[in-house]
Amino acid sequence: MLSIKDAGLRYGSKVAFSNFSLEVEEGGMVSIIGTSGSGKTSLLYAIASLLPLSEGSISAPEQCSIMFQQDRLLPWMRVIDNVILGLPKQMRKEGEQLLSLMGLLERRESYPKQLSGGERQRIALARSLIRNPRLLLLDEPFASLDEQTRERLQDEVKTYVRERGITLLMVTHSIKEAVFMGERIVVMTPGGISHETANPYHGVGDLRSSIEAFALERELRSHLGGKA
Amino acid sequence: MKYLRGSLVVLVAWYLLALAVHSPIIPYPHAVFVFLLRSMQKSKTYLHLAFSLYRILMGMALALLFAIPTGMVAGRTKRLDQIISPVLYLLYPLPKIAFLPVFMVLFGIGELSKIILIAVIIFFPAAVTIRDGVKEIPPDYLQLAQAYHLSPKQVTRALIWPAILPRIFSSLRITLGISLSVLFISENYASTFGLGYYIMNNWIMAQYVGMYAGIVLLSLLGLALYVALDGLERLVIPPQTR
Numbered sequence: 001m002l003s004i005k006d007a008g009l010r011y012g013s014k015v016a017f018s019n020f021s022l023e024v025e026e027g028g029m030v031s032i033i034g035t036s037g038s039g040k041t042s043l044l045y046a047i048a049s050l051l052p053l054s055e056g057s058i059s060a061p062e063q064c065s066i067m068f069q070q071d072r073l074l075p076w077m078r079v080i081d082n083v084i085l086g087l088p089k090q091m092r093k094e095g096e097q098l099l100s101l102m103g104l105l106e107r108r109e110s111y112p113k114q115l116s117g118g119e120r121q122r123i124a125l126a127r128s129l130i131r132n133p134r135l136l137l138l139d140e141p142f143a144s145l146d147e148q149t150r151e152r153l154q155d156e157v158k159t160y161v162r163e164r165g166i167t168l169l170m171v172t173h174s175i176k177e178a179v180f181m182g183e184r185i186v187v188m189t190p191g192g193i194s195h196e197t198a199n200p201y202h203g204v205g206d207l208r209s210s211i212e213a214f215a216l217e218r219e220l221r222s223h224l225g226g227k228a
Numbered sequence: 229m230k231y232l233r234g235s236l237v238v239l240v241a242w243y244l245l246a247l248a249v250h251s252p253i254i255p256y257p258h259a260v261f262v263f264l265l266r267s268m269q270k271s272k273t274y275l276h277l278a279f280s281l282y283r284i285l286m287g288m289a290l291a292l293l294f295a296i297p298t299g300m301v302a303g304r305t306k307r308l309d310q311i312i313s314p315v316l317y318l319l320y321p322l323p324k325i326a327f328l329p330v331f332m333v334l335f336g337i338g339e340l341s342k343i344i345l346i347a348v349i350i351f352f353p354a355a356v357t358i359r360d361g362v363k364e365i366p367p368d369y370l371q372l373a374q375a376y377h378l379s380p381k382q383v384t385r386a387l388i389w390p391a392i393l394p395r396i397f398s399s400l401r402i403t404l405g406i407s408l409s410v411l412f413i414s415e416n417y418a419s420t421f422g423l424g425y426y427i428m429n430n431w432i433m434a435q436y437v438g439m440y441a442g443i444v445l446l447s448l449l450g451l452a453l454y455v456a457l458d459g460l461e462r463l464v465i466p467p468q469t470r
Binding site for chain 2: 048050065066068070072074075076077085086110111113114127131
């Protein structure tokens, strides 16, 4: 599905990341966690062909959608037109279906500035999902939201992606988020992967308050250089 | 309401000036308005207004016809901008009015030379502001367009056009005053209609009250155009999107 081999990216003499290899199977859900400057966003952009690799190779499916950290909704377009950005007008129906799935159907004629941060990220999510991606790339899109909204959106994305067998690759600096979203968690540094672990509790109902998840979080925290 | 207050300020200043100078060269406002009201009953006055309005609107349209593509290309393509911007900067400061005789020889002494003169004046600031509007599109949006595989045509419609639309309005607003002043000069030759002609004609005949009536009409035309521009802008750029 997604195959990254010895990939590296440099801006001039500055290394964004290097020596990165990862295989993700169809329907897999992988969290990449790293501190600021670990090159995780650059990696995601390289997978989405927004940045050229300096070395190595990436093979990703054509049907790939990226969701950015900021919603990047176009302020001069109505919500529904933002959702179907770049698609033919006939996609309006599908756009409305997605909006109603997210409980935002009545907002379809509003403008982004009239919405809350959580609503805006939901619209951005709809915009990336309407393209029917086989691979969904998330660049910590929930980082700026309040905790309740963030958790609700995490739940929604997780359910949506699992139900449809979409492959998910998410980068985040939040250990909690990485554990909740990923069945595999990769710790990234500019020099490559420093640690990788499976998350056997990924499918557990109330993952957020389970003891096992806490243990996993502690393990990851120690690998990120924090106190275990 | 705010226009009423503004008019009042101008009127008071005018009265004070007329009192101080105390000469027929600055008549009292009420004399001018009486004259104006009387001339508004003549259809010829409307013809003067209509001709001036027509020349201004055509000048704006012609200027935008060239300024929009020029600004878009300069804002989008770095290599072309390295040619376009220096050319704009070189020609922008030229006193366009000095080329009036040239325009008259090239485009005749009729409507076209007048319209082209106004268009040339509006063109430069419009092209420069439109170029800047395109340049200032957030890179995030361009990256979004790339990530979602928008075609160049879709990029123009979804990103570039909305970015330059407010620039078009501000460039028209900025140039409106100077276009009207230049219109006055261009209507001084080979014209029998237009507010410029109306003003000059009254001047030559030492009909100062009539001259001022023409000046008031020109200023009211300017005000009407400003109000219309603001209204049109609110219509095409909803306030919720700003």
